[in-house]
Amino acid sequence: MLTSIRNFRNTSQKKQRKAIMSKKSKNDTAPVQEFEYKAEMKQLLDLIVHSLYTHPEIFLRELISNGSDALSKVRFNALTDQDILDKESELAIRLSIDSKELTFAIEDSGVGMTEEELIANLGTVAKSGTLGFMQSLKEQQKELDGNLIGQFGVGFYSVFMVTEEVTVETRSARPDSQAYRWRSSGQGTYTIEKIERAQRGTKISFKLKEDYKEFAEEYRVEQIVKKYSNFVDFPIYLADKQLNSITALWQRSKNELKDEEVNEFYKFIANDYKDPLDYLPISVEGMVSFKSLLFLPSEAPPELLYRQGELENRGPQLYVKKVLIQNECRDLLPEYLRFISGVVDTEDLSLNVSREVVQSSPVMAKIRQILTSKILGWFETLAQEQPEKFRTFYKAFGPIIKIGLNTDFTNREKLIELLRFESTKTADDSYVTLKEYTERMGSEQKEIYYLSGASRSQLLAHPNLEYFQEKGIEVLLLTDPVDVFVIPSIHEYDKKPLKSLEKADIDFSKEKKDDKEPLADNLLAPVLQLFRDTLGESVEDVIESHRLVSSPVTLVSGKDGLDSQMEKMMKMMQGGINMPAGKRILEVNTAHPIIRNISGMIIANAGNPLIKTAIRQLYEGALLVEGSLDSTTDFLSRMNELIEAATLSR
Numbered sequence: 001m002l003t004s005i006r007n008f009r010n011t012s013q014k015k016q017r018k019a020i021m022s023k024k025s026k027n028d029t030a031p032v033q034e035f036e037y038k039a040e041m042k043q044l045l046d047l048i049v050h051s052l053y054t055h056p057e058i059f060l061r062e063l064i065s066n067g068s069d070a071l072s073k074v075r076f077n078a079l080t081d082q083d084i085l086d087k088e089s090e091l092a093i094r095l096s097i098d099s100k101e102l103t104f105a106i107e108d109s110g111v112g113m114t115e116e117e118l119i120a121n122l123g124t125v126a127k128s129g130t131l132g133f134m135q136s137l138k139e140q141q142k143e144l145d146g147n148l149i150g151q152f153g154v155g156f157y158s159v160f161m162v163t164e165e166v167t168v169e170t171r172s173a174r175p176d177s178q179a180y181r182w183r184s185s186g187q188g189t190y191t192i193e194k195i196e197r198a199q200r201g202t203k204i205s206f207k208l209k210e211d212y213k214e215f216a217e218e219y220r221v222e223q224i225v226k227k228y229s230n231f232v233d234f235p236i237y238l239a240d241k242q243l244n245s246i247t248a249l250w251q252r253s254k255n256e257l258k259d260e261e262v263n264e265f266y267k268f269i270a271n272d273y274k275d276p277l278d279y280l281p282i283s284v285e286g287m288v289s290f291k292s293l294l295f296l297p298s299e300a301p302p303e304l305l306y307r308q309g310e311l312e313n314r315g316p317q318l319y320v321k322k323v324l325i326q327n328e329c330r331d332l333l334p335e336y337l338r339f340i341s342g343v344v345d346t347e348d349l350s351l352n353v354s355r356e357v358v359q360s361s362p363v364m365a366k367i368r369q370i371l372t373s374k375i376l377g378w379f380e381t382l383a384q385e386q387p388e389k390f391r392t393f394y395k396a397f398g399p400i401i402k403i404g405l406n407t408d409f410t411n412r413e414k415l416i417e418l419l420r421f422e423s424t425k426t427a428d429d430s431y432v433t434l435k436e437y438t439e440r441m442g443s444e445q446k447e448i449y450y451l452s453g454a455s456r457s458q459l460l461a462h463p464n465l466e467y468f469q470e471k472g473i474e475v476l477l478l479t480d481p482v483d484v485f486v487i488p489s490i491h492e493y494d495k496k497p498l499k500s501l502e503k504a505d506i507d508f509s510k511e512k513k514d515d516k517e518p519l520a521d522n523l524l525a526p527v528l529q530l531f532r533d534t535l536g537e538s539v540e541d542v543i544e545s546h547r548l549v550s551s552p553v554t555l556v557s558g559k560d561g562l563d564s565q566m567e568k569m570m571k572m573m574q575g576g577i578n579m580p581a582g583k584r585i586l587e588v589n590t591a592h593p594i595i596r597n598i599s600g601m602i603i604a605n606a607g608n609p610l611i612k613t614a615i616r617q618l619y620e621g622a623l624l625v626e627g628s629l630d631s632t633t634d635f636l637s638r639m640n641e642l643i644e645a646a647t648l649s650r
């Protein structure tokens with residue numbers, strides 16, 4: 001033990017240890033050792049106890065959850081390890097309270113902890129960045145609600161809300177293990193001493209603060225257990241009474257499931273405080289057999305969006321014959337579906353299956369394939385039978401689903417059918433599918449058009465849309481940043497190519513409905529030339545536009561050029577390095593009064609400096625519209641110059 005402590009001292013940051021010889025442990029040989037929490041830990045404890053928790057009852061949920069984890073671990077270890085301590089003892093959590101003495105104890109027969117584990121688990125914060133996050137929560141005056149607490153691995157410390165001092169007595173399930181007592185008042189130090197303890201597992205005990213004496217009352221404890229821990233997989237006893245009802249809901253058939261119970265189960269396993277949006281019970285028998293209960297959350301956690309990495313290690317729980325094998329089993333679902341939570345229980349894997357075997361097992365591959373197809377079918381049914389629900393789902397998870405288009409080629413067609421778009425013909429907040437689009441487009445229209453940008457309102461004001469609006473041609477409005485990567489990759493739907501409105505090679509019919517005459521060719525040529533001379537290298541070319549109706553100019557991309565939104569995204573991803581700005585083509589509306597006036601000015605005096613100012617301003621105005629104008633300073637001073645000229649001539 002001494003060696004291990006020395007090692008620990010060497011590797012930890014300036015941790016101080018004092019031997020308190022006056023306090024002796026039972027066997028009178030090993031002293032009580034005092035340790036100091038890491039600096040970060042002190043601040044964290046202070047935050048947790050004094051600022052963040054507003055529901056002190058959460059402490060019980062956290063302690064039960066730790067006990068349940070410890071029991072799951074021992075059950076799992078016992079599958080392969082014959083030498084485990086107390087192999088036959090009941091897997092259970094026992095609570096004991098005394099309403100007179102205000103004492104509270106929770107004991108589990110789980111894996112317990114060795115001395116090193118005690119130090120590592122109860123003296124440090126497991127996840128980096130936790131403190132920073134907690135501080136920002138405090139600054140925003142937010143509470144650490146039930147939903148957040150579980151994500152940060154600080155559950156144990158919530159106990160310091162309701163007590164001044166905590167004692168943890170624990171003995172590891174490893175054979176020949178030594179038992180220890182850990183004690184702390186959460187003030188900066190903790191002590192550890194050797195003790196005698198016959199059985200494996202952990203007992204946490206403390207005296208409740210007077211303000212929290214309710215937690216020593218039987219009815220209150222029962223209420224909290226039912227509220228938060230009803231589905232814990234092991235019996236929770238208070239004296240001899242079992243408080244929770246352990247039921248493997250996923251083993252039941254669909255018509256035996258009650259929404260209320262299923263919703264509670266979801267909140268429990270997903271650590272969510274909201275009801276799920278929908279759930280899907282699955283029972284499969286055949287080449288592989290498994291039962292599953294899957295859930296769609298009603299909201300996407302913000303960190304999930306656009307950060308694929310966040311999905312990497314998520315997944316439903318994997319059970320084998322009702323024994324929990326893996327809490328978040330990524331191999332059950334393709335990455336783009338891993339926001340779905342739930343349980344999958346199969347009899348086709350052996351209980352002592354290792355993580356590596358799970359990964360490469362053909363059984364898993366088959367389960368994954370069946371689950372994926374059932375889930376996509378589920379989405380499709382939702383879209384048809386409960387469109388409102390589907391819309392909520394799509395709003396929350398649409399961007400994630402789209403990732404699947406470029407990764408799951410087997411199901412690509414199904415995924416394409418699930419896509420929903422805003423368009424120039426949809427009302428605010430409603431969508432069109434590609435199928436609906438192609439069904440309602442006129443027979444003379446050969447392509448599916450889209451325009452991408454930051455928001456619907458910005459897109460609706462875009463000059464590139466004018467022609468299409470005038471002709472009543474529907475255009476998809478893509479506002480999800482993922483779209484620029486995903487939609488062009490679809491290429492065509494129902495043999496109709498998808499085409500960005502930014503492309504210069506769209507075939508516009510020359511006839512225009514309005515009475516404004518375009519410039520005659522001999523007048524047009526010098527105008528275009530002056531535009532080219534003025535803008536020089538900034539543009540690839542300047543050409544006459546057939547798409548503009550009310551705007552004087554617009555920018556488009558050449559046939560092989562990048563869509564401007566795509567370019568913006570790529571720049572963002574590469575931090576703007578090594579990414580030369582793609583040159584665009586400026587289209588000029590030769591029927592527009594400004595262009596006609598410029599033509600007149602050229603005839604009167606081609607050297608008039610105002611002409612070039614106007615041309616630059618038109619060009620930068622087009623950049624501004626699509627959100628690509630980098631600096632507004634020149635734009636503004638030029639604008640003032642033009643206003644000055646306009647006011648002077650009056």
Ligand SMILES: Nc1ncnc2c1ncn2[C@@H]1O[C@H](COP(=O)(O)OP(=O)(O)OP(=O)(O)O)[C@@H](O)[C@H]1O
Nearest residue numbers: 066067070112121150151152153154155156157202
């Ligand atoms: N009853 C217990 N038996 C065995 N180990 C425990 C027990 N309680 C806590 N631990 C250990 O202490 C660690 C820290 O517990 P804590 O509740 O602070 O965080 P966590 O359980 O990792 O995360 P979370 O709070 O998100 O569940 C646990 O990960 C576990 O290793």
